[in-house]
Amino acid sequence: MTETPSWISQILVPSQAMNTNDYLALRSVLATSQTIAIIPHRNPDGDAMGSTLGLAHALQQGGHTVKVVSPNDFPDFLKWLPGAEEVAIFEHDRPRWSAFLKEQSLVFTLDFNALHRTGDMEQVLKTLPVPMVMIDHHERPDPYAKFTFSDTRYGSTCEMVYHFLHQLGESQWINKTVATCLYTGIMTDSGQFRFPKTTGETHRIVAEFIDLGVPNTEIPTLLYDNNSYDRLQLLGRALQNLKVFPEYKASYATLSQEELDTFHYVKGDTEGIVNYGLSIKGIQLTALFIEHRDEGLIKISFRSQGPFDVNQFARDHFQGGGHQNAAGGKSYDTLEATVARFEKLIHQYHP
Secondary structure, eight states: OOOOOTTOOOOOOTTOOOOHHHHHHHHHHTTSOOEEEEEOOSSOOHHHHHHHHHHHHHHHHTTOEEEEEESSOOOGGGTTSTTGGGOEEGGGSHHHHHHHHHTOSEEEEESOSSGGGGGGGHHHHHTOOSOEEEEEOSSSOOTTOSEEEEOTTSSOHHHHHHHHHHHTTOGGGOOHHHHHHHHHHHHHHTTTTTSTTOOHHHHHHHHHHHHTTOOTTTHHHHHHSOOOHHHHHHHHHHHHTOEEEGGGTEEEEEEOHHHHHHTTOOTTTTTTTHHHHHSSTTOOEEEEEEEETTTTEEEEEEEEOSSOOHHHHHHHHSSOEEOSSEEEEEESSOHHHHHHHHHHHHHHHOO
């Protein structure tokens, strides 16, 4: 097993960007070849896969041996990303990848800041005798990482990776391949550049990526326009189930296990459905409730616009969290009971 590097000696203050000395220390470590695993959260989205693959390609240019290990599989609409075919899926061979993680000299965790976000991988990571580096933009990071870059001001982890590489003094590692991955995550986590944390700096970074040759006109098609017939039917059913409460400026939609089965649900089919409830005039809070009987829970996506904080709402009531305007949660009640609880809560909150 590789000895823990001497530079990893402190836990940085949560939600504080790394200072110059921290970057210099990390750059010193990366000056020699390392074996590195990079981990996204369970059910990885565009930002999770874009940031992990983008960082992996960058670090490989520095002479490091790098492997992305995802807790579970990721949607087909992300499998065109450069290097996606090399991603290891932890749940497909737990003993193999558990042993692999223990052999690394460094582990990066990207786009999450609490180990439970990795599902069954959590128990392995909690006992891992390997130093971790966190890069993430969610609120209230847990203090599991030895080296932390946590900043909620960023709209995506991919944008953070861009700045991370610049601060390391390794901006030359950002080539077309790296930029393609990072562009994808920035675009998806910004709601195609519509969310409030999309800044002028975000657009300047994206412009730099386009100048590097990123196929910016093709990526939206790869992500959003390759729908199966069943996926469109599932969307139609969710919209049929949409309920609106104009007096509370809220809405929600549901999908039962039977409905998922009817339309041959596969991972990624429900991506983006929650946003339709927020597109209704006057709505400030929406939710999507999806029943997963194999896991014994209801998965919930929350979205808001304006000041309503769905991160706090999810933390307080649905064992979840995320960002102020985009968060997730879960419930172990029935679908009907979970929806009833949500309806009662919106009466109280009245966003």
